[in-house]
Amino acid sequence: THNYRITLLPGDGIGPEIMTVAVEVLKAVGQQCNLQFDFQEALIGGAAIDATGSPLPEETLLKCRNSEAVLLAAIGGYKWDSLPRPQRPETGLLGLRAGLELFANLRPAKILPQLIDASSLKREVVEGVDIMVVRELTGGVYFGQPKGIFTTETGEKRGVNTMAYTESEIDRIGRVAFETAQKRQGRLCSVDKANVLEVSQLWRDRISALASEYPDIELSHLYVDNAAMQLVRAPKQFDTIVTGNLFGDILSDAAAMLTGSIGMLPSASLGASGPGVFEPVHGSAPDIAGQDKANPLAQVLSAAMMLRYGLNEPEAADKIEQAVLQVLDSGYRTGDIMSEGMKPVGCQAMGEALLQAL
């Protein structure tokens, strides 16, 4: 029996209720696969602000560092939206990414046949879509210095952020992307704005240089505006996409929405060493929090990603993913993915259906 120390960060809104489901599912699959989980909870986001004044208390970061993987639910809510930046939930999330050096963010956007009608796109356009966005997560305009709101010589304010990448930052995310593509269809599309931005030109040069080390991968390049168009026009052309922090934020969300059901999508954030963080793509949905309405499946699939990418337990991950497909086949649907003829369930009941399926 292997024993894994897992830090749970339930966060805000629907976070705690979907986390409960994921933990039960992990326990059940652990029993089947002879894995033991030593769960420790910690505070992040609004919950942490309320309790400690900080969206990422030092203790949380220590607990995370001191564990083999971190399972995060969701952060944020209206309540904390107008606090100054250092006390905002997002700042806690960015601090976690920086603190654990989570430079590689993997965001799958995969159409499930059971939910294809949820898409706003035509069936023939999205059928079979299976995209992995590899987003750089600790650099670019999110973290570049200088940044701030300064006063110019003429006395007016000027807001400034710096979009920057070094060669080594590009290389390390590039390698993750090429390796990810190797495990998939072998096609990698790098997205930048090299026709305008110097930072993108360096990005394109380095990714192109790396390609010689991965002769099995078919590399292409797109400008970000064209990539956004192509995602809408013909998403099946994409296999693996690699891009910087900001473009990845935008494109991974656009790709996610092609599926029509972001309540289904997990993500993984990986560092060079140390634990990864696994979390659903959707937000904390404060409007339905505590009402047993939330869809826990993205959280559960994030637990599966944790097993696969964080703990190298692919069998246990498979079991969870199978269970999710099975409850969908059985017709169980939370409100966000409900359609005619299906069985409406709440968050807890969905969890019970998953345990049943396992």
Added chain:
Amino acid sequence: THNYRITLLPGDGIGPEIMTVAVEVLKAVGQQCNLQFDFQEALIGGAAIDATGSPLPEETLLKCRNSEAVLLAAIGGYKWDSLPRPQRPETGLLGLRAGLELFANLRPAKILPQLIDASSLKREVVEGVDIMVVRELTGGVYFGQPKGIFTTETGEKRGVNTMAYTESEIDRIGRVAFETAQKRQGRLCSVDKANVLEVSQLWRDRISALASEYPDIELSHLYVDNAAMQLVRAPKQFDTIVTGNLFGDILSDAAAMLTGSIGMLPSASLGASGPGVFEPVHGSAPDIAGQDKANPLAQVLSAAMMLRYGLNEPEAADKIEQAVLQVLDSGYRTGDIMSEGMKPVGCQAMGEALLQAL
């Protein structure tokens, strides 16, 4: 009879052939409305590089400044893709925007009932979509200083661009956006990334402050990642969108692609004073250049935008737009918008159909 001096910039690829159609249409509508056009041609993009070594010769900028409006077709092509940045076609376009201080870029994305099936989205999702993206065009990360590829202390390269806006830059594009919304449905959505970027926080603060001057406008704010999702999920929620240069580049293209036919979409770039530049959203399509296959309708609609926004001749603009709808109703289609049962035509024949309709 009013006499307008118009600078024509046919540019590269399909540029010259679609420009020819637009000029014929302008002449025809001019006769009907008692307008005279004094056309002067100038070089830009690859054509200018080949002739002069520069993508924006000084003479071109002078001619533009010395006219009442500029009609641009398209620039760029494989041939010039690997030249150093100062000699690239895009650099000419950016120089034109800066040189004429074209800070406001209006990009409509409107679904035409005749072409609704061209969309990759479901009919019920896109039916009636009519979005105007107001994109800031002379600031942000496109122009911010410092920029370049520098060597760090450790000897590696670092690509840097600066995303910056001053209060006055935000205010002037904000005013254009509020005024644009006033002429439309009265709803303005400002898009930024204020949860992460200081430049966006200043953007949001200023746009919010401006709102008090426009009590008739319903203002909302979205983060750019969410905006990309919402465009895919439910585009009808949008009326007018205002955003910075980079976000506008991405979102206006995503919005354009919702229509499924970017060969139909014009745009306008306006300055504080001096001539505006009017151009199609699509590119120079070098692969079909010179084959009489190009769709000239976006170019023709750009001429209509020139009449409406640049020359304040709404009647003449109406006539052109009516003619475009009429040829579509008559079933004429270039290859890019062809569908079953329609009449396939080339670029020239489409032009003749337009003249007929006028």
